[in-house]
Amino acid sequence: MAILKLHGGKQATCTRRVATVLHELQVPFELIEVDVANGAHKSPEYLKIQPFGQIPYIDDDGFLLYETRAICRYIAAKYPKYGLIPTEPKANALFEQAASVELTNFDPSASKAGLQLWIRKMGYPFPTDDKIIADNLETLEKKLDAYEAILSKQRYLAGETITLADIFHLPYGVFVTYAGSESDSVMNRASRPNVARWYKELISRPSWLAYLDGVTTTTAY
């Protein structure tokens, strides 16, 4: 059986999300870099695989899949022993609730602010906008007040054990902190101690630390 191939970018935001989950699940994979700088992701051949012209996608022994959260869910379902998606019906429903919270209440503002902050930090030659960053961080602050309420009653977003719903907050959960400092950022405020606790746990995970300098082919764990 062929090694799983992750087609994406070494530093690309969504590629890093998938790599983090592959690492959590101890799945060997080969990173195949897509030449985004030269528009490889918009070629007719690429669009046959990913019709929206985005990275990443995976090739799992011939099975092609795109959309990072779908990829992560697929791998987690293949390796249920890690419990990253609970199977008991009510626990599963609470996982889906938490996964939807990430999508609807975190990602819209975190990805808009986070992408721009990441571009600035990496020094990429793309335009950024102070107002977009500020407005989205403001929205995020309010959303995180609700996270504080949730996380004051339980350890993670879906309950007492970590699930994909928590991990999906990477990497944008890290990028939005580039607007602050290590001791005070939107994810790490004295006024939201439970969010800070949860956030620090997430970024301490080996799966996140493994690719701080970018995603690399990982054949052994």
Added chain:
Amino acid sequence: MVLKLYGMPVSTCTRRVATVLVEYKVPFEFVSIDVAKGEHKSAAYLQNQPFGQVPYIDDDGFILFESRAICRYIVDKYPAPAGTTPLVPSDIKGKALFEQAASIEYSDFEPYAYPAVREKVFKAMRNLPTDQAVYDSSIETLDAKLAGYEAILGKQKYLAGNEITLADLFHLPYATLLAKAGSDLMTTKGPNVTRWYNELCERPSWNAVKDGAKSFSSY
């Protein structure tokens, strides 16, 4: 105890849940939340839904919010009606392709359909000034994204394969408001999107709730 759906009758997310409840013929009681008076931001409401949003369900004491999570829970709990395929596949690859389609809805459709509808429909309803530039750029991006849909739907009937799934139904509340917002993209982008969209609009479950969610005690 019968399932209770708390929401606003014409709210997009409330009708998304109601559609799936009707698809699966689940009896439910609809409880209207007075959003105009800010009931969804009250301390009591925030105990059940900490983000102050509608809808949520109370299924015999089990509280769940986020419309897409509620829909998934319904499909997981109840059997598909006789003669129909489940709205979420259970085999690992079929499920993965469903998740891909569900993610497309949330990443490639909603971020553009929602702002367009907000500017031209929701804000108008509340006599608030609309931002034409936001509407224009949202529609421009949605137009480009629907090219991806056109390609997918040229090879298969629905977004996850040849059977309808939740991923298709999730589009209904915002897709059907685009015309009211001033965009006919759903029926002009291409023949495949048009075919798929028109089929979705004909679903009896959607038609039962499109003008407002309400209680269903029997089917």
